[in-house]
Amino acid sequence: MTTLSPCLKQATPVVVDHAIGSYIFGTDGEKYLDFTSGIGVTSTGHCHPRVVAAAREQAGKIIHAQFTTVMHTPLLDLTDKLGEVLPQGMDSVFYLNSGSEAVEAAIRQARMATGRPNIIAFHGGFHGRTVAAASLTTAGTKFRSGFSPIMGGVHISPFPYAFRYGWDEETAVTFALKELDYLLSTISSPADTAGFIIEPALGDGGYLPTPSAFLEGLRERATHHGIILILDEVQAGVGRTGKFWGHQYSTITPDILITAKGLASGFPLSAIAAPLGLMEKAWAGSQGGTYGGNAVSCAAAVATLDVVREENLVENARVRGLQLQAGLKRLAATRPMIGDVRGLGLMQGVEFVDADGDPNPEAAAAVQQAAIAQNLLLLTCGTRGNVVRVIPALIVSDQEIEQGLSAFEAALNASGA
Numbered sequence: 195m196t197t198l199s200p201c202l203k204q205a206t207p208v209v210v211d212h213a214i215g216s217y218i219f220g221t222d223g224e225k226y227l228d229f230t231s232g233i234g235v236t237s238t239g240h241c242h243p244r245v246v247a248a249a250r251e252q253a254g255k256i257i258h259a260q261f262t263t264v265m266h267t268p269l270l271d272l273t274d275k276l277g278e279v280l281p282q283g284m285d286s287v288f289y290l291n292s293g294s295e296a297v298e299a300a301i302r303q304a305r306m307a308t309g310r311p312n313i314i315a316f317h318g319g320f321h322g323r324t325v326a327a328a329s330l331t332t333a334g335t336k337f338r339s340g341f342s343p344i345m346g347g348v349h350i351s352p353f354p355y356a357f358r359y360g361w362d363e364e365t366a367v368t369f370a371l372k373e374l375d376y377l378l379s380t381i382s383s384p385a386d387t388a389g390f391i392i393e394p395a396l397g398d399g400g401y402l403p404t405p406s407a408f409l410e411g412l413r414e415r416a417t418h419h420g421i422i423l424i425l426d427e428v429q430a431g432v433g434r435t436g437k438f439w440g441h442q443y444s445t446i447t448p449d450i451l452i453t454a455k456g457l458a459s460g461f462p463l464s465a466i467a468a469p470l471g472l473m474e475k476a477w478a479g480s481q482g483g484t485y486g487g488n489a490v491s492c493a494a495a496v497a498t499l500d501v502v503r504e505e506n507l508v509e510n511a512r513v514r515g516l517q518l519q520a521g522l523k524r525l526a527a528t529r530p531m532i533g534d535v536r537g538l539g540l541m542q543g544v545e546f547v548d549a550d551g552d553p554n555p556e557a558a559a560a561v562q563q564a565a566i567a568q569n570l571l572l573l574t575c576g577t578r579g580n581v582v583r584v585i586p587a588l589i590v591s592d593q594e595i596e597q598g599l600s601a602f603e604a605a606l607n608a609s610g611a
């Protein structure tokens with residue numbers, strides 16, 4: 195008998211029969227409120243009728259039109275649509291399948307554009323599981339251990355994690371920028387540094403919004419030294435944070451923007467965007483891939499962007515996010531085991547601590563597991579695994595947020611938190 199490899203770890207025992215909107219229907223006959231969204235992917239909810247119709251229609255026309263061989267209409271349409279939402283000046287894009295691939299492509303682009311070798315990433319960042327992406331990832335040793343040697347030329351600088359240091363945000367930002375300057379003056383000189391890569395909010399590293407002042411500090415240094423600022427919007431992009439792009443809480447514009455997950459509502463698709471002048475620095479043919487920009491995925495992405503705009507989903511994420519955060523804070527107020535509730539839009543993290551204020555991964559895991567019995571699906575994250583992340587689909591309703599909060603409360607009570 196063939197079994198699934200134990201190198202995969204499954205967060206719940208649920209086997210899906212079908213899913214619609216915010217709900218998953220299991221083969222066990224149960225209906226689950228899905229506050230995982232397939233790790234932040236099903237932006238328009240499960241099986242949004244317009245996404246399903248677009249994918250069905252496209253599958254009947256052409257499924258695989260390899261885009262470096264023959265061009266296809268969904269990719270051209272998607273490029274036009276992305277042009278409406280990309281930050282000004284980011285007028286050139288290309289497509290791959292996954293977040294990791296897009297991260298790798300962005301690193302290649304930054305190195306070719308600058309002729310420099312090094313990349314600086316930040317503590318707690320998650321950028322993927324392929325060799326280059328894993329080398330930039332410090333969201334937990336499980337992503338790196340036993341996988342060496344990983345890519346060279348990577349340096350990791352502190353992230354302004356105010357709660358963990360017990361500081362206010364300003365102190366944390368000042369510290370992290372000083373450490374970055376120290377790195378640039380002692381280890382990776384600007385002349386050797388091709389790029390900075392950062393998420394607008396740490397995702398797998400703990401659902402921690404990146405302070406605007408930190409992004410602005412990075413922008414200043416990148417511009418001054420000719421370093422490429424890469425924003426990894428794989429998890430935070432496409433409305434999740436209550437702005438279309440997570441970095442739009444700050445005043446900065448990145449040099450390279452990476453998007454994936456929510457872009458095609460569940461079909462595999464990633465994109466990287468940059469000004470044409472930067473894209474031109476990589477040779478024609480240096481980027482690409484067999485399946486990138488798949489026709490059905492692109493058609494689903496066009497429908498996704500239409501739905502996001504027409505159903506006002508970015509605003510819904512903002513408003514429902516405020517409702518969710520207020521509810522979580524209310525639950526935290528009487529529970530010392532919850533050290534922090536934070537997040538942007540529908541990307542909220544609940545950090546569990548022990549009596550000494552140290553990370554408490556056992557409590558986070560117990561709550562996540564207890565939630566399953568309440569028919570609520572959640573995930574954990576965080577560099578120490580002590581954060582429960584709450585990521586409803588962007589279509590989530592007022593009533594579904596309240597239902598989720600009640601189930602969360604019951605899970606907290608059942609697990610003794």
Ligand code: PMP
Binds near residue numbers: 233393397398427
């Ligand atoms: N970057 C970020 C910010 C992510 O959250 C992820 C996935 N969790 C990745 C990159 C990697 O994406 P993928 O799993 O599609 O390779």
